[in-house]
Amino acid sequence: MQHSGGFATTINCMDGRVQLPIIEWMQQEYGVDYVDALTEPGPIKILSENEDAATVASIKRRLDISARLHGSCAISVVAHYDCGGNPVDKDTQMVQLASAIERVKDWGYGLPIVGLWVDERWAVHPVQRD
Ligand SMILES: [Zn+2]
Secondary structure (H helix, E strand, O other): OOOOOOEEEEEEEOOHHHHHHHHHHHHHHHOOOEEEEEEEOOHHHHHHHOOOHHHHHHHHHHHHHHHHHOOOOOEEEEEEOOOOOOOOOHHHHHHHHHHHHHHHHHOOOOOOEEEEEEOOOOOEEEEEEO
16 A cells, blocks of 8 residues: 555544544545544534534534645545444435535535445445545
């Protein structure tokens, strides 16, 4: 694997089971050494509902550092099987994920955004690209 020394960013769940799969997928996909992890319990719920203004602002503040200071090349937004912070079925999560991606896109960083699903075997699947 050829690494650039660069950064990518993930808006991921805080669930420990999905950290390494997502970091490794992002490193392979974008050829980066480092993945800035912005973690919340069920971030797609938080971003799609847009009701918890303090947490949404916190995610944006962290994304700003990752995008502008680290020069991140891409952003992933993550949904996963058995999410304790967002205990709804996969179909509902896919709707939330699309909405969460739209919100991040609206922030205007102009970076590629990928929606990722982590399944019951902790395998990572790209389900939406923007
Ligand atoms: Zn979760």
